Amino acid sequence: MRLISRKRFYSAILAVSLFLPFGTAFATGLNARPRQTNAAFQRHLEAIASRFGGKVTLAGVDLKTGARFGIDPNRPVATASVIKLPVMVEAFYLMKEGKLKWSQPVTETPFDRVPGSGILQFLNPHIGLTLGDAITLMIDLSDNTAANIVFQQTGIAPVNARMPKLGLKHTKLFGYVFHAGHRSSAQAKKFGLGMTTAADMVKLLTMIQKREIVSPAACDRMLKILGHQMDNDAFPRYTSTIPGVTWYHKTGALDAVRNDVGIAQTPAGPIVLAGFAYDSPDRQWTADNAALLVLARLGRAVLHHFLPPTTPAPATNRNGEGNSRKAKKLPANAVRLSAERL
Numbered sequence: 001m002r003l004i005s006r007k008r009f010y011s012a013i014l015a016v017s018l019f020l021p022f023g024t025a026f027a028t029g030l031n032a033r034p035r036q037t038n039a040a041f042q043r044h045l046e047a048i049a050s051r052f053g054g055k056v057t058l059a060g061v062d063l064k065t066g067a068r069f070g071i072d073p074n075r076p077v078a079t080a081s082v083i084k085l086p087v088m089v090e091a092f093y094l095m096k097e098g099k100l101k102w103s104q105p106v107t108e109t110p111f112d113r114v115p116g117s118g119i120l121q122f123l124n125p126h127i128g129l130t131l132g133d134a135i136t137l138m139i140d141l142s143d144n145t146a147a148n149i150v151f152q153q154t155g156i157a158p159v160n161a162r163m164p165k166l167g168l169k170h171t172k173l174f175g176y177v178f179h180a181g182h183r184s185s186a187q188a189k190k191f192g193l194g195m196t197t198a199a200d201m202v203k204l205l206t207m208i209q210k211r212e213i214v215s216p217a218a219c220d221r222m223l224k225i226l227g228h229q230m231d232n233d234a235f236p237r238y239t240s241t242i243p244g245v246t247w248y249h250k251t252g253a254l255d256a257v258r259n260d261v262g263i264a265q266t267p268a269g270p271i272v273l274a275g276f277a278y279d280s281p282d283r284q285w286t287a288d289n290a291a292l293l294v295l296a297r298l299g300r301a302v303l304h305h306f307l308p309p310t311t312p313a314p315a316t317n318r319n320g321e322g323n324s325r326k327a328k329k330l331p332a333n334a335v336r337l338s339a340e341r342l
Contacts, residue, residue: 041305052294054280059198062306064269073199076170077276080252081142082259083194090159092218102132106149114178118143140228144177171196201261201274209263223248233287234260237296239303256280258291268307
């Protein structure tokens with residue numbers, strides 16, 4: 001009897017040990033996954049980019065571990081509206097220096113009012129905006145009229161003088177939105193409103209996240225503004241429903257360009273990511289534009305790599321894609337203006 005009991009005891013232990021891995025996976029929604037090696041992660045990113053049909057530059061860093069990754073991160077690219085992020089930073093520096101105030105009234109001029117993204121172009125020009133209002137609209141709605149109002153306050157040259165001081169060697173603002181005639185340099189003709197690199201944007205966002213520029217309070221306010229971004233079709237597309245993940249980011253777009261730069265606050269710590277998809281074969285202004293989708297897939301791959309293996313994976317449909325909103329086509333006149341929609 002004693003011998004039989006021991007056999008049963010050891011058999012029970014063996015059965016439990018064999019069942020535990022399955023039980024653990026079942027309890028976590030079958031989302032347990034092995035973590036990729038760095039080399040496999042890099043290959044995965046490059047494979048996603050290669051299927052796009054255009055070109056991609058990418059840079060990122062996991063601020064908890066310091067792990068860096070990217071695809072051609074130092075290649076200069078057209079910013080489109082991403083350049084509005086450095087302009088916001090300069091505005092906060094000028095506020096710190098007492099040259100500007102968040103609450104100061106700003107006046108829209110006929111020069112400022114331009115088409116493309118934003119709401120101010122459709123409103124009364126005398127609605128009583130403050131500088132803080134204009135900055136918020138410039139970032140969260142990428143409002144081009146608001147951007148020109150802010151550019152008038154900061155100036156072009158001070159933005160370009162500040163960025164190298166912060167270590168951003170390739171970031172430049174070339175002029176005002178929808179005023180290409182004011183841009184005369186060869187770089188301006190090549191890149192349009194502004195130029196940068198993915199590495200530069202990761203550096204700037206990292207300093208904001210670490211509260212290393214302007215002041216901690218200013219960084220807090222900038223992050224709050226970035227957290228209200230209304231364009232979430234790129235990096236947040238497949239990842240915003242992951243528990244504990246919140247994006248603070250700025251986007252930009254041209255006919256053949258889609259950009260997204262931001263910070264993902266995650267259960268594993270902040271991850272800074274900057275992606276630029278350009279020379280896109282897809283020139284449609286829709287939510288399912290190919291350049292948006294490649295950035296969305298890269299964002300998903302990055303978070304999948306750095307989040308804990310048992311973090312619930314983003315929900316996907318039968319085609320392996322996350323949920324997305326149905327796209328609406330723009331009116332014909334909006335498409336004609338889209339060469340500098342930003």
